[in-house]
Amino acid sequence: MIKNNCLSLLMLFFLILSTNVYSSEPKICFYIDENFQGESLCTTEGNAVDILSGKWNDSISSIEIPHGMVVSVFKDDNFSGKTFTFKESVESLLLMHWTNLNDEISSFKVRSAACFYELDKFYGNSFCLSGNENIDLYADGQKHHIVNPFNDRINSIKIPKDTQATVYTDDGYGGKYFVLMSDFLADELEQLEMNKDITSIKVSQQEFFICDQFCVVKGLLSIPLGRSFGTYWLDDRIKYKNALISFSFSDQDFYSIEIFGDKFIKVVGGIVFFIHKNHPKNSFAFELNGNSDTLSFLFRFHKKYFEIQFIESIGASSVYISPLIGSLFEFGRVDFNLKVKKISNNAPIIINKIVLTAEKNITRTERSFTEKAACWLIPIISLYNYVVQGECNQVDRFIKNVHDFFASNDDKILQISGSAKPYPKIHTNDVLGLTAHYENFSLQAEGTLTHITTDVIGGALTMPATTLACYISTKGESVSHVHQPRDLTPGCVDWTLDILTDFTLLFGDDLTQWNADNFGRVIEHIMREGNTGNTFENNEVEKRLIENVQTYLAENDARFIHMKTAFDFSQLSYADYLQQSKPETETETETETETKPESESESESEPEPEPEPEPEPEPRSPLLAQELPLGRYELVLQNFQFTETVPRIRSGGEWVEQPELHFEIDVISGLTSETLTARQNILPVIDQWRRTYYQAQSRPPAAPQTTTSTAEEHQPVTVKPTDKPPSTYIATDEATIEASSSASGTSLPWHATDDTSIEAARLVSDVAQSWIRSSRDEYVYVVVRLAGQVISITMAIDINELDVGIAGSLTNPDYVLHPDSEGVIRGAGTAAIRALADHLSKKGKRSLISDVISKPSAIVKKKVGFKFINEL
Known part of the structure; x- marks a missing residue:
């Protein structure tokens, strides 16, 4: 047999004794007589004979071994019995009487070896090295009687399986080197700048090789x-x-x-x-x-x-x-x-x-x-x-x-x-x-995207909500890898996550069902009646939800409040996702370009990227958003340097900085008894904003356009002039809209924003109103005003003694519903984060953390489809 080939002994010997394809390849030769005399049997690297037949069995008296090659000989058939391994030629086995192998060899194995050729494609003079062998072609050329010196003349290399050759440019195994693990021709060595430039070599043989x-x-x-x-x-x-x-x-x-x-x-x-x-x-x-x-x-x-x-x-x-x-x-x-x-x-x-x-x-x-x-x-x-x-x-x-x-x-x-x-x-x-x-990020108040979690399948909304509700910062580990809670009832993570996830599985495909009112209603119905009050095909999920609610929430008001808080966090995550996934307008692109650090800005000379395939429609329902990956931003607070944010105001169709104006910022934090007055002062503002968002209607679809949009432009939805507009729109032309009014008689114009902004603002305003009314010691609010008018409110939660999580932000409807109007103010979101970071840094906090959902299939530069601050 030769290398696992099932050949007859006759064919085996024919292959060994016949002229090799690589005629100049070094061979190990076995001689019947001493001193390499008499008939010989020669073979190349990697070959083995398990039974020497005929006159060769028990007849070998000397072995000629080229430098670098190794052979193991066995007294008995099938590589058994007494064995010796030789790395150098043996002139007389008789003189090596302690081996007792003279005329006693019945089988042998020639160790596989890497072979090095003077010419390309494995031609010309060559030499081979087995595992753990080495050679310095400059220093050892004469010592080992290499007829044609190979120093700086190797053009091709043949390397068998599980063999590694380290080739060096200098003698003494120095200079530039590479580890080769497969055959190399002259042009491939040239790509490494090693063709005709190899001076010393080491060879190893490892089956499970770990590259160094x-x-x-x-x-x-x-x-x-x-x-x-x-x-x-x-x-x-x-x-x-x-x-x-x-x-x-x-x-x-x-x-x-x-x-x-x-x-x-x-x-x-x-x-x-x-x-x-x-x-x-x-x-x-x-x-x-x-x-x-x-x-x-x-x-x-x-x-x-x-x-x-x-x-x-x-x-x-x-x-x-x-x-x-x-x-x-x-x-x-x-x-x-x-x-x-x-x-x-x-x-x-x-x-x-x-x-x-x-x-x-x-x-x-x-x-x-x-x-x-x-x-x-x-x-x-x-x-x-x-x-x-x-x-x-x-x-x-x-x-x-x-x-x-x-x-x-x-x-x-x-x-x-x-x-x-x-x-x-x-x-x-x-x-x-x-x-x-x-540190530039700290100055810009932009968190650094430190984690992306791809396998939160079915938990993109509920996992971060659970960690915040259970006071787990997940610092140093990914959200989906959290197991043990640190500060709440043992098992908090498990049952909170299960209840949120199952509720979303049952109701998450419809926002009229996936909301705080219905969440509270379903939980109460389970505790009172033992069922959800609904009929579902997926009975297993419903049964699991009922069982968990009855086990962990029944007759426990504190846990019921905890679950409502956890659902609040889910809503805030979803609201943030809606903002992230809405079509990017010219205004938003301009705003983001102005606010991102200089190091992130595009160079005018940068070539346009190749066009990407048309993206799939983005998931809109909470149930589908659950399937997306999560990103975590962290803003380090140690040595945070506060810088004032200059308001930008829309004027003449452009964003104009107003350095003479200054945002007025209040951070509301502490015991609920201490923050009561401040919260009561801001509550009427939240109530008014919430009413405005719930009364708002998004812009109706545009009529068919006579011009063709470019590939980069968002394709507008078109409605035939004869079509009746959907009931969610209150008018189809500006004159009618301006004359329209709400049920209360208040003018209700249509708005130049999309429905995702309105949906997101409604969700956040629900949570903000609830939190302001019944706050907790861990809640933090940042109120930003300009000239006495409240512009935005940012909410955060004190997770532990070191970390604070950003929960959400709500902006004055005047600047969301009419984002391109004259007088619209930008910069309040950045100002809030900077002020919050400065406040927390002085209190010895460690970091601000924000877990956000990514856009699907994000193919973007460094930001990877995530955003830390939403200005709108």
């Missing part, structure tokens, strides 16, 4: 993460298993990283795609910086949840750190692999380094509150310094001693695989680009 540094991927590379972590993969003492894969980056890259069968990353030129095959709407894309030279992916695995983020860098300086994208995975498989696949025929993909680390499952604060603010925004910070040399120094945490790692109760990080070392600490007061980038 400068590995070249030509086709498919399987990275055996589970096996590389070994027993630590399923060790309960380990909380996080971390992996870093760092690539050289160019705008010609085209490859993928398969994480699981349904989730993978694709790098196409200057774009990174995170693709969720089973839920395409939960996929994202990021545009990369063309100046970056390194693209690093960081993976973190914890129980049944994994998270990914990437870092763009130039040298040791970071350009951009992506949000952490989290998803579920099948935990428990030791054979879990990451698969890197090169897709195009462009230059090979270079993996600069792979590092595996582990962190213990110890009880401690995830991050020290005294830690530098910018470092908070790097979720997988344990791998950060392998890529970036910055102010978030982790160097002192890394150890390689397993005993020391488990013996101590500290936050040390065990480096399991990889010879790469973290960058050393910096000792300078200079602010690096990354820190400056993040």
Whole structure:
């Protein structure tokens, strides 16, 4: 047999003894006589004979072995009996009497080897190296009697399966080097600038090979993460298993990283795609910086949840750190692999380094509150310094001693695989680009998008609502990975989430049913009558809702109030989503451009992106919104620097800054008894706004247009002139509208905004009215006025001693229903967040957190389809 081929012995010997296709390939030769005399039997690397037949059985007396090749010989058939492995030629087995193998060899195996050729396509003179063999072509050429020196003359390389060749440009195994794991021709070596430039070589053989540094991927590379972590993969003492894969980056890259069968990353030129095959709407894309030279992916695995983020860098300086994208995975498989696949025929993909680390499952604060603010925004910070040399120094945490790692109760990080070392600490007061980038967000009062959770399928509204209602900040972990509540009744998360989710499953396809009034009515009906008062086809969901309400809410007023609060948070999340998903108008685009940091602004010279496919209609009902991914923004409050927000007022069709005007801002927080007067003063304003929003009607559809819209413009809804307008519209022309009136006799003009803004404002006004009337100590309100007029009210909740969550914001209807009218004011939302951040920073708070729902299939720049502040 030769390499598992089922051949007859006759065919086997024919193949071994016949002229090889690569006639100059080195061969191991077995001789009947000593000193390489007599008849010979020769074979190339990787071949094996389990039974030597005829005159060759028990007849071998000497073996000629080229440098770098290895053979194992056996006394008996089928590779059994006494065995010896030889790396050098044996002139006389008789003289090696201790082996007792002279004329006693019945089978042999020639170890597979990487072979190196003087000419392209595996032709010309060659030599081979088996696993754990090496050669310095400059220093060892004469020593090993290589007839034709190969130094700087290698044109092609043949590498068998499970074999790795590390090739160096300099002697002594120095200079630039690459690890090769498949065959290479001359043009492919030229792409690496290694053709005719190889001077020293090391070869290894590993079945489950974990790449270390400068590995070249030509086709498919399987990275055996589970096996590389070994027993630590399923060790309960380990909380996080971390992996870093760092690539050289160019705008010609085209490859993928398969994480699981349904989730993978694709790098196409200057774009990174995170693709969720089973839920395409939960996929994202990021545009990369063309100046970056390194693209690093960081993976973190914890129980049944994994998270990914990437870092763009130039040298040791970071350009951009992506949000952490989290998803579920099948935990428990030791054979879990990451698969890197090169897709195009462009230059090979270079993996600069792979590092595996582990962190213990110890009880401690995830991050020290005294830690530098910018470092908070790097979720997988344990791998950060392998890529970036910055102010978030982790160097002192890394150890390689397993005993020391488990013996101590500290936050040390065990480096399991990889010879790469973290960058050393910096000792300078200079602010690096990354820190400056993040601190700029603080100055702009824009939160940083730190997490995206793709597998909250059926919980995008209810999960963040649950965490806020149960006073869980989820700092340092994704929303869908929360299990244990910290500050409320044990199990709060479980039953709160179940009740909210099941109610949404039953009533979430219709806003006339998915509202606070019906929520309270259904809960009360269950507690009083034992049923929902409705008939559903999905009896299992209804039964589960009834059971949970009866178990956890019956005869418990505090929990009933808690559930209504949790539903309030769901409504606020949905209202925010409606605002995010409404068609973007010229006004909104202009506003966003003016308010975003300079670093986020578009360059006029930037080329237009290729047109994307027509997007699918966005989910509108709460039930469908539940299926979308979540994003979390964090605004770090440590060292927050307050800057005043200049009001912008619409004048002459443009937004004009009014520096002579100043927003007046009140932050209402504290015990309910202390805030009563302030809340009573603002309640009439909320009541009036709520009435206005409920009376408002959106603009009727436009008549057919004579001009054609461009591809980028929002396509208007058209109505034939003869059609009767829908009942929700009160008029079809401006004259009629201006003359129309409401039932109360008040003029009720039509409004230049879409129905999503009105729906969102109604939901928020319901919650705001309820909160102001029956507030709690944890609620915080920020009231923004201009010239005595209330412009906006922002609501937040004090989650714990360190974190505050943003709940929602309500704006004066005059500036929402007529967004393009003269005198409309902008900037109040930003002013509120800045004032709130300044107020909380002085109280020693850690961060402002906001969980928001993404637009589906977001294909955008850095913001990934999320927004932190809604001005409208």
